[in-house]
Amino acid sequence: MANKRHRVVVLVRPGLLPMELGIVHRLFGQAVSASGDPLYDLVTCTPRPGVVPTDTDFTVNVAEGPEALERADTVIVPAAQEDYEPQARGRIDADVARALARIPRGARVASICTGSFVLAAAGLLDGRRATTHWKSCDEFLALYPEIEVDADVLYTDDRGVLTSAGVASGIDLCLHMIRTDHGAEVANTVARGTVVPPHREGGQAQFIERPVTPPEQCSTAPAREYALRHLDRPLKLAELADRASMSVRTFNRRFRQEAGLTPMQWIIQQRVSRARQLLEKTDLPVDRIATDAGFGTGTALRQHFHTALGVSPRAYRCTFRGTPDGGAETGA
Structure with missing residues (x-):
């Protein structure tokens, strides 16, 4: 008798x-055995079957209702438009809550991007490590202090409950489950x-923009402006x-109050x-970039870069320029 296929049920909501x-x-549908047999059965369901509006x-048109969840081995909750509306966060639609209650004990549960707000509101993330899109992490933590929020990773897997950071990191999450x-x-x-890497290095920290905009009337602003103009040389x-x-x-003392970091921590961040x-x-080699950014050596740059972003300079350049060999990275 053939082995039972793993059943993946996707719970969608209006504003999908x-x-x-x-x-x-796409990802689970491509997973096949050595003989070419599909390894997963895929079902899409919704709390109220019928036409489901999207954010486009x-x-x-979803024919399956919440009863499909009762036979799930894995349940995945994608994001919906309401997850981005502050007034909706911290609450859960009654029909969605009843649907989630149908999930059998022992089933794996996952969310994509801000779908994590639904799992959190249902209590499925209590006492677990989780993530969501970096723009929403502060609010996520404020609403759910009982959750260990990791704002840097692409996805988490804590005892069979998984979350991912953003839309594209849903790919990383699905590949991890496969x-x-x-x-x-x-x-x-x-x-x-699917023409994607089987595993991406680092976390979402490398995708967060952190523009430097010193607050008006900041008493340490003159020192910061000076430091930014002279990052390439030693700063005492x-x-x-x-x-x-x-x-x-x-x-x-003032710097810590205004920047939330020590002066040296802030300088490393700016470098x-x-x-x-x-x-x-640019196509500058890493050693030259290390000099221009004030790290002095390529080794120092690599150490600080990996600590801050979880990837090497070479991997970062490859991700954002698509040129793995652009600019010789000596000693990488």
């Missing part, structure tokens, strides 16, 4: 982001068929304090930001 539904069907100019179920070879084949604390007309002790810009926009 169609790409997220497509990700699930077309709708999706890899867990059937091994790296199957997941790699799916990734190749006494030198920066003098620019702000303060003692070193007062400058340290990493400068290196990011140069990696994205």
Whole structure:
């Protein structure tokens, strides 16, 4: 008798982001055995069957109702437009809550992007590690302090409950589940068929923009502006304090109050930001970028870059320029 296929049920809601539904069907639908047999059964359901509006100019007709969840091995909840509306966060639609209550004990549950707000509101993430889109992480943590929010990763997997950071990281999440179920070879084949990497390095920290805009009337602003103009050379604390007309002790205290970081932590952050810009926009070799950003050596740049973003300069350049060999990275 053939093994029972793993049943993946996708629960969609009005305002669905169609790409997220497509990700699930495309990836799990490509997973096949060595003999070419499908490894998953895929079902889409909704709390109220029928025409489901999306966040685009077309709708999706979903025939299956919430009873489909009762036979699920894995349940995936994509994001919907309401997840981006502050007044809707922290609450859960009664029909959605009743649908989630149908999930059998032991089934794997996952969300894509801000679909994590639904899992959180249903209590499925209590005491677990989870993530969501980086733009929503602060609000996510404020609403659900009982959840261990990790704002840097692409996805989390905590005891059978999984979350992903954004739309595209839903791909990473699905590949992770396929890899867990059937091994790296199957997941790699799916990734190749979808023309995506089987595993992306680092987390969503590398995609967050952190523009430098010193607050108006900030007492340490003159020192920060000076530092930004001279990131390529050594910067001493006494030198920066003098620019702000303060003692070193007062400058340290004021800087922490205004920036939330020590002066040296802030300088490293700005140097990493400068290196990011140069990696994205130039073909300069890493050692030269290290000099221009103030790290001095390529080794120092790589250490700080990996600590801050979870990837190497070479991997970052490859991601954002699509040129893995653009700019010789000596010693990578």
